[in-house]
Amino acid sequence: MTDFVLSGNYAIGILIAFGIVWVAWGWYLGRNNRTIEDYALAGRNVGFAMATATAMATWITSNTTLVAPQLTYQFGVWGMLGYSMAALGLLLFAPLAERIKTLLPEGFTSGDFIYTRYGRFAWGAFIIISLCYALGWLVSLGMAGGLLLSSLSELDYMTGMTAILIICVGYTLLGGLKAVIATDFVQSVVIISGVVIVAWVCIDKVGFSTMHTTLTTQQPELLNLLFPAAVMFFFNNIFFGIGEIFHSNVWWSRAFAFGKGIGKKSYLAAGLLWLPIPIVTGFIALAASSLNLIPPSADMVGPMVAAKLLGSIGAVFIFIIVFSALASSMDSLLAATSDLLTQDIYKKLLRPNAGSDQLLRMNRYIVIGLGVGTWCVAAFKLATLGALLNFTGAFVASTIWPIVYGLFRPKLNGTWAGIAMVAGTSAGLIGYFVVGFYVAALLSCGVSLVCCRIGIWRSTEEYQWRELKEEEQS
Amino acid sequence: MTWGNRWRLASLAVLICYCFVSGKVMADGVEPPDAISKDGTVNLDWQSDYAGYEQLVIRNASGERFAAYPVVEGQSWSLSGLSDGTYHIELSGGNETKTISTLQVDHYSLRSALSLFGAGLLLFGYLIFTLKRGTASHD
Structure with missing residues (x-):
C-alpha cells in the first residue's frame, strides 16, 4: 500500500467506466467483421499512423510501466538504459517485416512460416516456445493488473487481475484486431502524456541533486557503471527484446495486417518513439530512497513513487496510465495467440478443411479460453514480474537465428533449426537457474547461433523461396 | 582395515574439521x-x-x-x-x-561480467552484420 490509496468504490468506478468504454468501442469497430481475415488481420490494409501507434503501444506494457522501474531499482542506470535498448527489437524487425510481407503476402501467423520453411520438427519446437512465452507474458500482464490495483487502491490483487482480464477479453472478442489497433492508438497517447508528466513532477519535486546525494549514500551500486550484475544484464535484455519480437505472432500478425510498404517504416518509427519511454518510467524509481520509500517487492516501486509524488489525484492518474499500458499489450497478445492457436493447432492439426466461419468461431472460443487460463495461473502469483518475464527470455532468444536465417539464408534446414531452438532454450534455462535471470537470453541466443552455423556448414541443399508462395497458394 | 573402522575414522575426521571451523568462527566472534x-x-x-x-x-x-x-x-x-x-x-x-x-x-566478479558483456557485444554485432547482408542480397 502507498500513502495515497484510492478507496475501493472509486477504483471500482474507474474500472467499470473503462470497461464499458473499451468493450463498447470494440463492439462498434468489430460490427462489420465477416471473415477470419477481417477479424484476425484487420483486412490486411492498416495505414502508417495506426500501424506505428499499435506497434509502439503494444511494446509499452507492464515491461515499461512496472518492470522498467523495477529493473532501475535493482540495476540502477544500466537497468534503465538496458531496458530502453529493447527498442532495438522493433528497429531490427523493420527489415524483417518487409521480407515477411514479400515472401508470404497471404500469410497468417509466424507458425505458418516456420512450418512451411522448416517442417514439422522445428515447427513443434517453435510452437511450444511461442506458447510458453505467450502464456508467460499474459500471466505477467494479469499479475501487473493485480499489483497495480493493490498498490494504488484498497482493492486486492485478485480483483485487479480479474478486472483487466474481463475488459481485454471483452473488447478483443467483439472487435478482433481492428479493436486492438484502434484502442492501442488512444492508449499510446494517454501513456506518453502520462509518463512525461510524472517524470516532470519527479524532477520538480525531488530534483537531481537530492536524488544523487541519497543514492550515493544509500544505494551506491545504482550509480555504479561497473555494477557486475547490471553489466551482465545489459546485452541479455537486448537479446530478450529481440527474441520476443522476432518470434512472436503479435508482431508477425501486424506485418501481415499492415498495407504494402508500410511495415518497415512503421516499425522503424515505433522503435525510435519507444526508445526514451523506459528511461522516463525507469528514472522515477531512482527517487524512491529520496522519498523515503522502500517497496514490498521491486515491481511495485513505479506506482508507489508516482502515487507519493502526485498524491491522491496522482493515484487516479497513474491508475489510468498503467491500466492503458497493460490493456494495450494484453489485447494484442490475446488476439495474436488466438490466431496462432486457430491457424497452427486447430486448422493445421485438427480441421484442415475448416471454413472461414468455423475458424472465426473457434478463434473467439480460444480468446475466452486464454482469458480463463491466464486467470487460473496468475491467481497463484508465483514470481515477480521481472523474474517471470526474464524466465521466458531463455525460450525466445533461441528463435532469433532460426528466424533470421530462415528469412535470408536458404542453407539452414529444419532439423538444425529445431536443434538450435531446443539446445538454445536448454542452455538459457541452465543459465537462468545456475547464474541468474540476467544471463538466460544471452546464453540461449549464443548456443542457438552455434547450432545454426553447424547446420549451415553441414548443409548440402538450398531452400527455394518460391516454395513458400506455392505452399501458401495451395 | 575393516569397513567399520574406516567409517569410524571418517566420522572422526569430519568431527575434527567441524570443531576446527566452528571453533574459529566462535573465536573470531563472527556469525x-x-x-x-x-x-x-x-x-x-x-x-x-x-x-x-x-x-x-x-x-x-x-x-x-x-x-x-x-x-x-x-x-x-x-x-x-x-x-x-x-x-x-x-x-x-x-x-x-x-x-x-x-x-x-x-x-559477481567484474571480470566475468565484462566477459559476458563482450560476448553479448560480439553476438549483437554479428546479428547486425547478418541482417544487413541478408537485406542487401534480397533487395
Whole structure:
C-alpha cells in the first residue's frame, strides 16, 4: 500500500467506466467483421499512423510501466538504459517485416512460416516456445493488473487481475484486431502524456541533486557503471527484446495486417518513439530512497513513487496510465495467440478443411479460453514480474537465428533449426537457474547461433523461396 | 582395515574439521550471515512480531547507520543497490531494537561480467552484420 490509496468504490468506478468504454468501442469497430481475415488481420490494409501507434503501444506494457522501474531499482542506470535498448527489437524487425510481407503476402501467423520453411520438427519446437512465452507474458500482464490495483487502491490483487482480464477479453472478442489497433492508438497517447508528466513532477519535486546525494549514500551500486550484475544484464535484455519480437505472432500478425510498404517504416518509427519511454518510467524509481520509500517487492516501486509524488489525484492518474499500458499489450497478445492457436493447432492439426466461419468461431472460443487460463495461473502469483518475464527470455532468444536465417539464408534446414531452438532454450534455462535471470537470453541466443552455423556448414541443399508462395497458394 | 573402522575414522575426521571451523568462527566472534546476495538486492518478508516497531535501520559492518525507512505494518521490504560488505538489518521502536537479518553482499566478479558483456557485444554485432547482408542480397 502507498500513502495515497484510492478507496475501493472509486477504483471500482474507474474500472467499470473503462470497461464499458473499451468493450463498447470494440463492439462498434468489430460490427462489420465477416471473415477470419477481417477479424484476425484487420483486412490486411492498416495505414502508417495506426500501424506505428499499435506497434509502439503494444511494446509499452507492464515491461515499461512496472518492470522498467523495477529493473532501475535493482540495476540502477544500466537497468534503465538496458531496458530502453529493447527498442532495438522493433528497429531490427523493420527489415524483417518487409521480407515477411514479400515472401508470404497471404500469410497468417509466424507458425505458418516456420512450418512451411522448416517442417514439422522445428515447427513443434517453435510452437511450444511461442506458447510458453505467450502464456508467460499474459500471466505477467494479469499479475501487473493485480499489483497495480493493490498498490494504488484498497482493492486486492485478485480483483485487479480479474478486472483487466474481463475488459481485454471483452473488447478483443467483439472487435478482433481492428479493436486492438484502434484502442492501442488512444492508449499510446494517454501513456506518453502520462509518463512525461510524472517524470516532470519527479524532477520538480525531488530534483537531481537530492536524488544523487541519497543514492550515493544509500544505494551506491545504482550509480555504479561497473555494477557486475547490471553489466551482465545489459546485452541479455537486448537479446530478450529481440527474441520476443522476432518470434512472436503479435508482431508477425501486424506485418501481415499492415498495407504494402508500410511495415518497415512503421516499425522503424515505433522503435525510435519507444526508445526514451523506459528511461522516463525507469528514472522515477531512482527517487524512491529520496522519498523515503522502500517497496514490498521491486515491481511495485513505479506506482508507489508516482502515487507519493502526485498524491491522491496522482493515484487516479497513474491508475489510468498503467491500466492503458497493460490493456494495450494484453489485447494484442490475446488476439495474436488466438490466431496462432486457430491457424497452427486447430486448422493445421485438427480441421484442415475448416471454413472461414468455423475458424472465426473457434478463434473467439480460444480468446475466452486464454482469458480463463491466464486467470487460473496468475491467481497463484508465483514470481515477480521481472523474474517471470526474464524466465521466458531463455525460450525466445533461441528463435532469433532460426528466424533470421530462415528469412535470408536458404542453407539452414529444419532439423538444425529445431536443434538450435531446443539446445538454445536448454542452455538459457541452465543459465537462468545456475547464474541468474540476467544471463538466460544471452546464453540461449549464443548456443542457438552455434547450432545454426553447424547446420549451415553441414548443409548440402538450398531452400527455394518460391516454395513458400506455392505452399501458401495451395 | 575393516569397513567399520574406516567409517569410524571418517566420522572422526569430519568431527575434527567441524570443531576446527566452528571453533574459529566462535573465536573470531563472527556469525555467519543469514543471507548472501550476489547483486546487492535482498527481500525481507514481514512477520507478525515486527508490528510495533517504527523504523527499519540498515547498519554497515562497523555499526554505522546507513539508511532508515518507516515501517508499514504488513508490508515486506525489497532492498537494492548495496555495495560489497556486511549489513545488519534492524527494527527499532521506542527503546527497543531487534536485528532481523545479517546480509553479506558479495557481487559477481567484474571480470566475468565484462566477459559476458563482450560476448553479448560480439553476438549483437554479428546479428547486425547478418541482417544487413541478408537485406542487401534480397533487395
